[in-house]
Structure formats: C-alpha cells, structure tokens
C-alpha cells in the first residue's frame with residue numbers, strides 16, 4: 001500500500017506533531033474538540049523530506065494524494081476549485097514540528113483567477129473584497145512562489161494611494177484594487193515572462209513546492225541553528241479553506257495570547273484588525289487595535305473567542321497563541337500553539353500554572369526553554385542615570401531589556417558594524433524575517449510600524465533582543481539613512497538608547513547594568529534543584545567571576561584558567577619575565593613575584609565558594625598570547641630582566657611556534673619547567689591552608705588539574721612534582737588538608753588511554769574545546785572562516801565548538817569514562833569546555849553519567865535548568 005502523505009484535519013490529533021507539524025496537529029486537535037475550524041488537509045513533513053530526496057520535486061504518488069484530498073475537501077465544503085458557482089479558495093501555510101514564527105511562507109486566497117474573482121465579486125455583492133483578495137493573492141504568489149520581490153508590488157500600491165490621495169490600503173475602492181490586480185499581473189509577466197497561472201491546481205502545486213522550498217531559506221536555516229531544530233524534520237503544509245476577514249466592517253482578523261507573552265500576566269492579550277487578512281496584523285502594515293476593543297465591535301464573536309481561549313488553555317495546559325478570523329460576525333480558528341514568551345513570562349506562567357493546579361512542579365521545570373533564561377541575565381539601564389533622562393518618545397515595549405548603541409538602518413549594516421566591534425541599534429520602518437541576521441547582531445531594534453505581534457516583536461522576543469516597535473512618530477528615510485523624531489534629527493552612527501520593557505526611546509547614551517534575578521526565577525530554580533542529579537559548576541578565572549557565579553547558583557569551580565589571572569597591566573610584567581627567562585634562577589625570581597598574587601587569588605576563590613569544590617588548572621598559556629609586541633613593553637621587560645631589548649627580541653623570536661595550539665602549552669610547560677608547577681602547587685596549598693584556618697568547618701579539598709595530558713607518563717611526571725611540594729607544604733603547616741590531582745581529557749589520545757591515565761588521575765574533566773579541535777583537526781582559532789560553508793552545504797547543522805558533537809567527541813567521552821572507571825571506579829568526571837553551558841550538550845552529559853558540568857557564570861542557571869530537564873527526561877524514559 002502506498003504511504004499516506006496527506007491527512008484531513010479530521011484524521012489527525014495533537015500527538016501527530018512529528019508527521020503533521022505543530023500547526024497541522026493542532027488544527028486537527030481543535031477540530032476534534034469541536035472548535036470552529038475551516039476544514040482542510042495537511043501534507044506531511046515526510047512529504048517535505050521526500051521532496052528534497054527527489055531533487056526538489058513532488059513525486060507522482062504525493063501529488064496524486066494531494067489531488068485526491070482536494071476532492072475530499074471539495075466534498076466537505078461543498079465548494080469546488082475554479083468553480084463558477086461556488087469556488088473553493090484556500091490558504092497554504094507551512095507548519096514545522098517546532099514552531100518557527102514567520103520563518104517560512106504563507107499564501108492566502110489561492111484558487112482565484114480572472115473568472116472566479118468576477119464570480120465572487122458578483123455573488124458576494126462585495127466587489128471590493130473580491131478584488132482585494134485577488135490582488136493580495138497575486139502579490140503573495142509572485143513573491144513566495146515565483147520569488148518576484150515584494151517591493152515592486154508595494155511600489156504600485158504606494159503609487160495608487162498617492163494618485164487617490166489616501167493613506168491606508170482600506171481606503172482604496174473596488175476599481176482601484178481591480179486596476180492594481182491588473183498592474184500586478186503585468187508586473188508578473190514582465191518579470192517571469194509568462195502569464196500569471198489561472199489553474200487552481202497548478203497554483204496549489206506551485207504553492208506547496210514553495211512552502212517545502214522555504215524550509216531551506218536562509219532565515220529558516222539560521223533560526224533552526226539557533227533553536228536546535230534538525231534540518232531532517234522538514235515542514236508540513238496545511239491547505240485550509242479560507243475564512244475571510246476582509247469582507248467588510250463586520251469582519252476582521254486577530255492574533256491573541258491567553259496570557260501576556262511579555263510579562264506572563266493572565267488574561268487575553270493581542271491585537272485585532274477589522275476588514276483585514278492575517279498577514280496585515282503580522283506584517284504590521286496597519287497598527288491594530290487592542291483585543292479588548294474587539295468586544296465593542298463584535299460582542300458575540302468576542303464572547304465565543306473568550307470561551308475558545310479557556311477551552312484551549314485547559315486542554316493544552318499552557319499559554320496559547322492563536323490566530324483567528326471573524327467573517328460576518330462568525331469566529332473561525334486558524335491556529336493555536338504554545339505561545340513564544342519572554343523569560344520573565346515563561347517563569348511566571350510556569351509558576352501560575354502550578355498554583356492554578358494545572359501543572360506539577362516537574363512539568364513546570366520541563367516547560368521552560370533554558371536558552372530563554374539568558375534574557376533575564378541581560379542588562380538593564382542604570383537606574384540612577386535613567387532617572388535623570390527624559391524619554392524622547394514612547395512606543396510599544398515589544399521585547400524587554402535595555403539597549404544602547406549607534407544607529408544603523410539595515411540588517412547588513414548591523415552585521416558589518418557589529419563585526420567591527422560596534423554596538424548598534426537597528427532602526428527600521430518595519431522588519432521582516434529576512435532581517436534576522438541583522439537583528440541578532442544588534443543590541444536592540446526600533447521599528448516605525450508594527451504591533452506587539454509583528455515579526456520584529458516575535459523574533460526579537462525569541463532571541464531575547466530588546467525591541468521597541470510601532471513608533472509612528474518617527475519619520476524615516478532608510479535610503480538616506482536618517483530619521484526625525486520629535487524635533488531631533490538622527491543619522492547613521494548617532495547614539496540612541498531604547499528600553500524594551502517600557503517602550504521608552506532616549507537620545508544618546510544611557511549606560512546599562514546587569515539584571516537582578518528574583519521572584520519566580522528562584523522558585524523554578526529551587527524546583528529544578530530537586531530534580532537535578534548532575535552538579536553545575538562554573539568556569540571562573542577571577543574572584544569577581546567566582547562571586548558572580550556563586551550568586552547565580554554555581555556549586556563549585558570546574559575550571560580556573562590560571563593564565564587568565566595575569567591579563568591586568570600590573571601583573572602581566574611578572575608573567576612576561578617568567579616566560580622570557582633564560583635560566584631556572586631567572587624564572588624562579590619571576591615566579592617568586594607571581595606566587596603571592598596567585599595565592600591571594602586562590603584564597604578569594606575558596607572564600608567565594610564557601611567550601612564547595614574549586615578546581616585550579618595549572619598554566620596552559622599559548623605563549624604567543626602573552627609575549628610583548630610593543631617596543632615600550634619590550635624595553636620595560638628588558639630593564640626588569642637586566643637584558644637588552646635585542647636579547648628579549650631574540651627570546652620572543654625563539655618562542656614563536658608554527659602551531660601554538662599544539663605547541664609548548666599545557667603540562668608540556670610543566671615538563672620543561674617544573675618550577676612553574678612547584679610555584680602553583682605552593683599557591684594552591686598555601687591558600688587552602690590559610691582559608692581552612694579561618695573556616696575549619698568547610699570541607700576544603702583543592703583540586704589541582706593538569707591540562708593537555710596525552711600520556712599517563714607525562715602526567716605521572718608532573719604529578720610527582722606536585723605531590724612532593726604539596727605534601728611538604730601540608731606537613732610544614734601542621735594542618736590536615738586533603739587535595740586531589742586530576743587531569744583534563746582534551747586530547748583524543750588521553751580519551752583512548754583513559755584507563756592508564758586513571759591510574760594517575762584522581763578526576764577527569766573533559767576539555768571539549770580542545771577535544772573538539774583535535775578530534776576534528778579543526779583549529780579553534782580558524783574554523784570560523786570555513787564553517788559557514790559547512791552550514792551552507794548542510795555538511796554541518798551547527799558549530800561543533802558550541803554544540804557537542806555527540807557521535808564523535810561524545811563517543812570519546814563515553815569511552816574515557818568507561819575506561820577510567822574500570823581502573824578507578826569512583827573517579828569523578830566533569831566537563832569544562834564551552835559545551836558545559838549549552839542545553840543540548842548538557843542533556844548528553846547527563847546521559848553519559850557526568851558528575852558535573854562547568855560553564856561561564858551567566859550560563860549557570862541555564863545549565864542547571866537543562867540538567868534538571870535531562871534528569872526528568874531520563875526518569876521518564878526508564
């Protein structure tokens with residue numbers, strides 16, 4: 001039997017999301033629970049995958065099923081494609097398994113042609129509506145299916161409005177729209193070279209193909225990479241009979257949430273436009289009215305809608321984001337999905353759902369996207385400075401957070417300026433999803449048009465980027481790169497500050513401050529802690545980082561990169577003296593200067609962590625990063641060492657390496673210069689002894705971590721040096737102190753021989769930055785140059801330096817743990833590469849039994865939540 005590629009809405013349900021996509025599954029579910037849904041069918045995500053397998057063609061089996069389902073839909077609706085009595089018109093929309101708002105394409109009013117438009121114009125007695133539908137269809141079809149740019153059509157509309165002396169599309173009459181439709185068709189022919197298609201079946205196949213193709217458009221690819229959505233999932237296509245919101249003043253269309261997506265507050269939130277079609281609200285072409293105002297205009301439909309909202313929330317037990325249309329006072333539901341929300345809203349909604357008895361604590365923890373928490377940790381304006389400022393204007397607070405930057409006017413400029421190290425605010429008339437790259441690189445986004453549910457708002461909220469939208473007081477000239485706002489003139493490069501939480505816009509610079517975390521955040525994190533089994537530590541190089549991480553809930557330090565303790569100007573000199581020493585005596589002299597600095601830092605780290613584990617990694621400096629290059633610095637160093645600048649230059653020359661990442665770094669340094677390891681051991685142990693004296697109740701067990709081991713014998717050599725010094729220091733102190741010596745596993749050979757290494761190492765910590773570098777043979781410093789080509793060609797879906805490569809690097813990790821435990825069953829294992837803060841990678845770490853992940857301070861809450869979710873998933877899977 002042939003595979004089933006198409007399902008009627010009556011054949012599906014909410015559990016069929018992988019096959020029907022989110023939109024299709026929910027349309028089926030809404031149909032099942034008896035809500036007013038215009039009927040239709042869904043072409044599966046598998047058909048999309050098949051389309052790509054077949055070289056971007058819809059094969060005969062799939063197309064014949066689509067034709068079969070058109071007939072079924074004709075039977076259900078009593079309307080027919082291309083019919084002159086009762087024509088069927090449909091919308092064609094994408095719908096992936098995970099929602100990707102605005103990333104893919106939609107076509108409305110499909111089925112219209114010159115004959116049909118005349119029929120519906122006459123039968124409805126509403127020719128304006130009929131021609132409005134037709135011109136919209138030509139416009140969307142040309143743009144989406146044939147890729148004729150939108151702008152040509154917009155220019156024609158603007159010209160028409162100017163000629164008629166009107167401002168809004170709705171002020172154009174039937175004749176104007178008819179003229180426009182004909183102009184559009186002529187434009188189509190001039191661009192494409194053939195007539196606009198009249199056959200609804202041909203139109204439908206073109207539209208379905210276009211939706212499949214849109215799965216692979218650049219903005220969808222970027223969105224997927226950011227949100228960890230696999231390319232292999234594909235998108236479904238929903239073909240749904242049209243309900244019309246543009247048939248007159250007793251019609252309209254809206255987008256609404258059951259709770260406020262910015263704050264989480266319970267209650268209907270959204271926007272409505274009379275006499276309009278869906279894309280008008282989303283694209284922000286006209287500024288819509290608040291949903292509450294709908295009550296006056298459409299009391300019955302509004303009451304029905306409120307009822308539907310309650311049913312849907314109770315059914316899905318989550319905040320819903322819905323699209324609907326009112327046609328002559330009757331309500332039609334076009335979509336429902338769990339709404340995208342800000343981090344604040346996500347926390348509040350999760351807590352409220354628990355309090356309302358709709359969700360368990362475990363479910364509440366599982367429903368928050370850990371990546372989203374990032375926005376909570378984003379900066380806000382310094383309140384002291386803010387008090388002294390008067391806003392220049394106020395618009396919609398579309399996505400919270402504060403941003404301050406230099407004005408740019410295009411996505412491309414945003415990207416280019418940001419790459420040059422500038423902070424920018426992207427100012428646009430309205431944004432469309434093509435702008436996503438530029439929105440990502442901007443500190444904030446300010447738009448002239450659009451409401452809270454316009455693309456700019458939805459996308460910015462998803463990305464956690466501050467956004468103020470709908471500032472209609474701005475008079476902008478994007479081409480000339482300038483705008484006026486309340487008497488002030490702004491050009492490219494001028495500074496502006498915007499507040500996405502209040503909608504305020506300020507001229508000039510307002511400094512930003514880190515956000516404070518409180519309220520529901522604490523509740524959720526406390527619940528997460530109950531379910532979590534893996535610990536979350538932090539990578540902290542300075543006492544300041546360590547204190548911040550502690551505030552954010554770090555349960556230890558998993559990595560202190562000691563070389564990073566020497567970046568300050570007052571310390572770098574001593575470090576350079578150490579590097580540029582010719583003899584052991586010279587080096588020891590420099591080390592004597594460094595020892596007290598290190599000891600002091602370590603004491604502060606132990607203090608900050610209050611007895612929780614602190615792992616100190618011995619020096620791993622790629623030497624080229626630390627040697628002086630400026631003539632003055634060379635002179636200064638020469639003077640300090642009693643050498644000539646020439647001698648110093650010769651030393652620097654001798655330190656040059658062809659491949660510093662694989663050069664004289666890590667424990668290789670300790671093998672050549674054991675005195676460095678001795679000094680660091682003294683600093684670690686002396687600091688611990690000091691702090692232990694002050695806090696005898698703390699279980700202080702310093703962890704000394706040796707980097708870059710590739711062979712157990714080199715580890716044994718360095719460990720012997722460490723242990724001799726540590727034991728002597730402890731004996732001299734008269735205090736009983738335990739310590740551990742472990743290693744990083746960051747070279748494939750270390751993973752392959754982890755059993756031998758475990759005979760020396762008391763713990764393993766996976767340095768997945770180097771392990772990824774060396775497993776792939778991709779230089780960490782250079783991969784950025786060619787990885788884009790890997791994404792473009794779909795060789796990679798994401799950056800292996802950001803998301804752990806489970807099948808390669810992950811396999812090495814699993815092997816190392818297994819081998820290590822054979823020799824040392826209680827060996828403690830963690831990860832401290834960048835992957836330790838990436839939610840997907842954290843899930844994997846949990847599954848292979850790591851004891852902890854360690855990540856940068858601001859990612860600690862994210863990792864904790866991801867670890868809790870991993871534990872919950874794992875428990876469920878058992």
Ligand code: PEP
Pocket residue numbers: 559561620746766767768769770771832833834
């Ligand atoms: C690693 O390699 O993953 C690591 C944590 O060390 P570094 O980034 O300092 O090389």
Ligand code: MG
Pocket residue numbers: 707746767769770
């Ligand atoms: Mg490393």
